[in-house]
Amino acid sequence: MRDIQSLFIKNILNGTRSNLKECGTAFAASNIALCKYWGKRAVALNLPVNSSLSISLGHLGTHTEIRQGNQDRVMLNGSEMAVNEPFVVRTLEFLDGFRPLLGNTYFEVRTQNNIPTAAGLASSASGFAALVMALNNWAGWELDGQRLSMLARLGSGSAARSIFDGFVQWNAGTNPDGSDSFAEPMAQIWPEFRIGILKISEAQKPIGSREGMNRTVATSELYKSWPAQAEADLATLRTAIDTQDFTTLGKTAEHNALSMHATMMAAWPPLIYLQPDTLEQIHTVQRVRADGLEVYLTIDAGPNIKLLFLEKTQATVAAAFPDVEIIQPFG
Amino acid sequence: MRDIQSLFIKNILNGTRSNLKECGTAFAASNIALCKYWGKRAVALNLPVNSSLSISLGHLGTHTEIRQGNQDRVMLNGSEMAVNEPFVVRTLEFLDGFRPLLGNTYFEVRTQNNIPTAAGLASSASGFAALVMALNNWAGWELDGQRLSMLARLGSGSAARSIFDGFVQWNAGTNPDGSDSFAEPMAQIWPEFRIGILKISEAQKPIGSREGMNRTVATSELYKSWPAQAEADLATLRTAIDTQDFTTLGKTAEHNALSMHATMMAAWPPLIYLQPDTLEQIHTVQRVRADGLEVYLTIDAGPNIKLLFLEKTQATVAAAFPDVEIIQPFG
Numbered sequence: 001m002r003d004i005q006s007l008f009i010k011n012i013l014n015g016t017r018s019n020l021k022e023c024g025t026a027f028a029a030s031n032i033a034l035c036k037y038w039g040k041r042a043v044a045l046n047l048p049v050n051s052s053l054s055i056s057l058g059h060l061g062t063h064t065e066i067r068q069g070n071q072d073r074v075m076l077n078g079s080e081m082a083v084n085e086p087f088v089v090r091t092l093e094f095l096d097g098f099r100p101l102l103g104n105t106y107f108e109v110r111t112q113n114n115i116p117t118a119a120g121l122a123s124s125a126s127g128f129a130a131l132v133m134a135l136n137n138w139a140g141w142e143l144d145g146q147r148l149s150m151l152a153r154l155g156s157g158s159a160a161r162s163i164f165d166g167f168v169q170w171n172a173g174t175n176p177d178g179s180d181s182f183a184e185p186m187a188q189i190w191p192e193f194r195i196g197i198l199k200i201s202e203a204q205k206p207i208g209s210r211e212g213m214n215r216t217v218a219t220s221e222l223y224k225s226w227p228a229q230a231e232a233d234l235a236t237l238r239t240a241i242d243t244q245d246f247t248t249l250g251k252t253a254e255h256n257a258l259s260m261h262a263t264m265m266a267a268w269p270p271l272i273y274l275q276p277d278t279l280e281q282i283h284t285v286q287r288v289r290a291d292g293l294e295v296y297l298t299i300d301a302g303p304n305i306k307l308l309f310l311e312k313t314q315a316t317v318a319a320a321f322p323d324v325e326i327i328q329p330f331g
Numbered sequence: 332m333r334d335i336q337s338l339f340i341k342n343i344l345n346g347t348r349s350n351l352k353e354c355g356t357a358f359a360a361s362n363i364a365l366c367k368y369w370g371k372r373a374v375a376l377n378l379p380v381n382s383s384l385s386i387s388l389g390h391l392g393t394h395t396e397i398r399q400g401n402q403d404r405v406m407l408n409g410s411e412m413a414v415n416e417p418f419v420v421r422t423l424e425f426l427d428g429f430r431p432l433l434g435n436t437y438f439e440v441r442t443q444n445n446i447p448t449a450a451g452l453a454s455s456a457s458g459f460a461a462l463v464m465a466l467n468n469w470a471g472w473e474l475d476g477q478r479l480s481m482l483a484r485l486g487s488g489s490a491a492r493s494i495f496d497g498f499v500q501w502n503a504g505t506n507p508d509g510s511d512s513f514a515e516p517m518a519q520i521w522p523e524f525r526i527g528i529l530k531i532s533e534a535q536k537p538i539g540s541r542e543g544m545n546r547t548v549a550t551s552e553l554y555k556s557w558p559a560q561a562e563a564d565l566a567t568l569r570t571a572i573d574t575q576d577f578t579t580l581g582k583t584a585e586h587n588a589l590s591m592h593a594t595m596m597a598a599w600p601p602l603i604y605l606q607p608d609t610l611e612q613i614h615t616v617q618r619v620r621a622d623g624l625e626v627y628l629t630i631d632a633g634p635n636i637k638l639l640f641l642e643k644t645q646a647t648v649a650a651a652f653p654d655v656e657i658i659q660p661f662g
Contacts, residue, residue: 221560222553222593229552229597255599262553262593266560268586269617276607276614286601 004044005097005154008178012150016141018102023067024138028129028162029056030115032195032298032306034253035234036260037157037170038226039217045178046157049217050230053169053237054161055193058329060115061126061162064134069108076111094128094155098135128155129162149183166330167241169234188241189330194314196295196307196324200277207271209301215267222266229259250296250308257298264301275303281321288320295320335375336428336485339509343481347472349433354398355469359460359493360387361446363526363629363637365584366565367591368488368501369557370548376509377488380548381561384500384568385492386524389660391446392457392493395465400439407442425459425486429466459486460493480514497661498572500565519572520661525645527626527638527655531608538602540632546598553597560590581627581639588629595632606634612652619651626651 031054039049072095074081074088081088095107109131113123132152136143143151145163149170152159161168164185173181207215216223233256240249264271274282278299285297285307295309295317307324309317318324362385370380403426405412405419412419426438440462444454463483467474474482476494480501483490492499495516504512538546547554564587571580595602605613609630616628616638626640626648638655640648649655 220590221563222556222590222597225553225556232552251599254601255597258601259551259553259597262597265596266553266586266590266593268582270585270589270613272610272613272617274610276611279603279605279610280607282601282603283607286603 002093002096006100008045008154009097009101009151011177011179012143012147013101013141016143018139018141020068020102021138021140023065024134024136025063025065026130026133026137027061027063028126028133028159029058029061029165030123030126031056031158031161031168033158033161033300034237034249034298034308035230035256036300038230038260038263038301039213039223040157041172042176042178043214045181046153047178047181048157048170048172050227051170051172051234052158052161052230053167053234054158055167055195055329056162056165057115057195057327058165058331060327061113062123062130063112063114064127064130065110066131066134066138067108069106071106073107074109074111077113090124090155091127091131094131097154102139124156125158125162128152128159131155132159133163146182146184150178150181153178153181169238186238186241188244190241190244191328191330192311193329194307194309194311194317195327195329196309196317196321197327198281198305198307198321198324200275200281200303200305205273205302207273212264212271212273212301215269215271216263218267220263220267223263226259226263230256246310247294250294253298253308254296257300260301261299273302274299278303278305281305284320293317293320333424333427337431339376339485340428340432340482342508342510343474343478344432344472347474349470349472351399351433352469352471354396355465355467356394356396357461357464357468358392358394359457359464359490360389360392360496361454361457362387362489362492362499364489364492364631365568365580365629365639366561366587367631369561369591369594369632370544370554371488372503373507373509374545376512377484378507378509378512379488379501379503381558382501382503382565383489383492383561384498384565385489386498386526386660387493387496388446388526388658389496389662391658392444393454393461394443394445395458395461396441397462397465397469398439400437402437404438405440405442408444421455421486422458422462425462428485433470455487456489456493459483459490462486463490464494477513477515481509481512484509484512500569517569517572519575521572521575522659522661523642524660525638525640525642525648526658526660527640527648527652528658529612529636529638529652529655531606531612531634531636536604536633538604543595543602543604543632546600546602547594549598551594551598554594557590557594561587577641578625581625584629584639585627588631591632592630604633605630609634609636612636615651624648624651 033054035053037052129152149160149163160170160183167186170183236252364385366384368383372380460483480491480494491501491514498517501514567583
C-alpha cells in the first residue's frame with residue numbers, strides 16, 4: 001500500500017524538482033460535505049465510490065508549517081506529540097511517501113487548528129490539505145489545486161476538498177490509477193449561508209471512518225443503492241447552489257446525510273454513530289421545521305450535528321438551539 | 332379499494348354457505364417478525380413486496396367474540412368504543428367486506444387483548460387474525476389456515492402470520508390477485524427461545540405503519556436494496572430455525588430489523604421511529620454482546636425493543652435489562 005502511494009506521489013510530481021526553502025507554510029479550511037463521501041472503490045489510493053460536494057468553513061481550519069529537522073517531530077497546537085500518538089503515526093506515514101523526493105530528510109511539523117476543539121469538527125480534512133500545501137510551498141513545486149487535491153486525498157479522502165474554499169466538488173473518477181479523482185472549486189458565493197454546530201459528544205469515535213466505511217461496503221446490502229442516490233443528490237445540490245435554492249439544498253443535504261447513516265445502520269455489526277442526544281436533536285429539527293423554521297441538518301460519521309440555514313433565520317435558530325455555534329462560511 | 336377487497340373475500344369464500352351460530356369466538360396470538368414485512372406491492376389487497384417470518388407469542392394475543400347486533404358495536408377490553416375511534420373505524424371497514432355474505436347484518440364485536448398494554452406490542456396482527464377466525468367460527472365456513480391468513484391480511488398485513496402458532500412464514504407471492512400471498516406454519520418447536528420486551532414509549536406513533544411503508548417505498552432510494560436483503564435473511568432464518576442455530580438467528584433478525592429502520596431513515600421526510608431511549612438500549616445491547624452475552628434485538632415500526640435470547644441466559648439478561656418483560660413463545 002505504501003509502495004502504491006509512493007508511486008502515485010512520484011507520478012503526480014512527474015519529475016518536478018524540489019528546491020527547499022527554510023520552511024513551508026499553509027492554511028486550509030475545514031469542510032462539511034453536503035453530499036457525503038462514503039465508501040472506497042480502492043483502498044490504497046483512497047479512491048471513493050461516489051463523488052461528493054462540500055462547503056468550506058472559511059477561516060476555520062488548520063495552519064501548518066513544515067521544515068527540515070534532526071528527527072521527525074510533530075507539534076499540535078503548540079505541544080509536541082509522542083511519536084506513538086495516532087495523529088503522529090498517521091502524519092508521518094503520509095509524509096513517508098514524500099521523503100525520497102525531499103532528500104530522505106527528517107520532518108518537523110507544526111500544526112495549529114483554529115477550529116474550536118469543542119465543536120466536534122473533523123480536522124483530518126483541513127490537516128492533510130494544509131500539510132500538502134505546506135509541502136508544496138516548502139519544496140517550491142508550484143503544483144496546481146487539482147494535483148494538490150490528489151495528494152491530500154492520500155492522507156484523508158475528504159482532505160481533497162479542503163484544498164479549495166467555498167463549494168467544492170470531489171470527482172470520484174473511474175481510472176484505477178486515481179488520476180481522475182480530484183477536487184474542483186465551484187465559483188458560487190452565498191454570503192447568507194450559515195452553518196450551526198450542535199456538539200453532542202467530544203468522545204473519540206469507537207470505530208473510525210475508514211473502518212466504518214469498509215464495514216459498510218462489505219456488509220450493508222442497502223449500501224448497494226447508495227452510489228445512485230449520491231450521484232443524484234450531487235446533481236440536485238449543484239443546481240440548488242447555482243440557483244440559490246436553499247430549500248432544495250437543505251432537503252437534499254439532510255436526506256443524503258441520513259441515508260449515509262442508514263447504510264451504516266444496515267451494516268453488520270450495526271454501525272451507529274448517532275447518540276441518544278443526536279436523535280433528540282434530529283427530532284427537534286423535524287419539529288421546528290414542521291413549525292415553519294427552515295433549518296436542515298447534516299451529520300458526518302460521528303454524533304455531532306451541523307445545522308444548515310440562512311442569515312434571515314439566524315436569531316430564530318439560535319433561540320431554538322441555545323447551544324448552537326454559528327459559522328459564516330463566506331464571512 | 333373496498334370493491335377490490337369485497338371481490339377478493341367473495342373469491343376466497345368461493346360460494347361457501349354461511350350458517351350463523353349464536354356467536355363465533357377465537358383466540359389469535361400476537362407475533363413478532365424476525366424477517367420484517369416492509370413495503371406493499373399492491374395497496375388494496377395488502378400484498379407485500381417481500382416474504383416475512385415471525386414467531387408467535389404463545390398465549391399472548393387477542394380473544395374475539397362476534398355476533399349479530401341491532402347496530403354495529405365494538406367493545407375493547409370490556410369498554411364500548413365510540414364509532415369514530417380509529418380502532419372501531421378500521422374494524423368496521425374490514426367487516427364491511429363480509430357484510431353482504433352474512434345477510435347484511437349489524438356486528439357486535441367483543442375484543443379482549445391479554446397482551447400487557449404496557450408492553451407496546453402491536454395488537455392489530457392478533458386483532459385481525461382473531462376477528463377472521465371468529466367470523467369463520469360464527470359462520471361455520473370451516474376455511475383452512477391458508478385462506479384465513481389471506482382474509483386476515485386484508486385487515487393488517489402482519490395479521491396473516493397470526494393465524495398460526497410458532498414460527499410462521501408469510502409468502503409474498505407474485506400473483507396480482509393475491510391468491511398466492513398467504514402464511515404457513517413451520518413445524519419446529521424451540522422451548523428454550525425467549526423474547527424480552529423493553530418498553531420505551533406507549534405514545535401513539537406519529538406516523539402509522541401503512542403511511543410509513545408507503546413513504547419509504549416512494550422516497551427511499553435505499554429501499555431498492557431491501558427486497559433482496561429480506562429474501563436472503565428469510566432463507567438464513569429458516570435454516571437457523573431448522574438447525575436451532577441461535578447465533579445466526581439472532582444476528583440475522585437484528586440485522587434485518589435495523590436494515591428496515593435504515594430504509595425509513597433514508598426516506599423523505601425522514602421517518603425515524605427510534606427514540607433517544609431506543610438508541611440508548613441499542614447501544615447497551617451492542618455493549619453487553621461485546622462482553623459475551625448472547626442477546627439480539629428486533630424493533631418493529633415503533634420505538635420499543637424486543638430482545639431475543641435463550642433460556643440459559645435469562646437471568647443475565649434480566650440483570651442487564653432490569654425492566655425487561657420476558658415471554659416464553661413456546662411456554
